[in-house]
Amino acid sequence: MKRNRDRSAQLAAKCDALKARLVAAHEAALLRGRTKVNATLLRQDGSYGFPDYVERGYYLDRPFTCKDCGKQEVWTATQQKWWYETAKGGVWTMATRCRLCRRRERERRNEARRVHLEGVVRRNKK
Numbered sequence: 001m002k003r004n005r006d007r008s009a010q011l012a013a014k015c016d017a018l019k020a021r022l023v024a025a026h027e028a029a030l031l032r033g034r035t036k037v038n039a040t041l042l043r044q045d046g047s048y049g050f051p052d053y054v055e056r057g058y059y060l061d062r063p064f065t066c067k068d069c070g071k072q073e074v075w076t077a078t079q080q081k082w083w084y085e086t087a088k089g090g091v092w093t094m095a096t097r098c099r100l101c102r103r104r105e106r107e108r109r110n111e112a113r114r115v116h117l118e119g120v121v122r123r124n125k126k
């Protein structure tokens with residue numbers, strides 16, 4: 001009886017080792033060719049918990065609908081990596097505008113700033 005118990009414990013250990021190897025291989029396969037998250041480069045953020053991409057370890061292309069024109073667009077894994085790790089965008093922020101509307105919004109903001117600054121200059125001259 002003891003022998004049987006030893007054998008089943010041995011088998012269970014072997015099984016666990018095999019499972020661990022499979023899980024590791026599976027994770028390696030998932031990460032191959034993925035845009036990996038480098039969490040040390042993310043903007044520090046006081047909130048609890050982590051966004052899904054941090055838990056997952058890599059970015060996934062995210063389809064979204066532009067909030068200005070309603071166009072369907074994809075925020076790619078590479079763009080997300082740049083946004084979060086290089087541009088230091090907030091870790092919970094997501095793309096909301098398509099490329100065209102983003103450019104239009106940037107121009108609108110720049111124009112508003114220019115008009116505002118001109119007003120300041122004009123007031124100061126008086």
Ligand SMILES: [Zn+2]
Nearest residue numbers: 066069098101
């Ligand atoms: Zn748009």
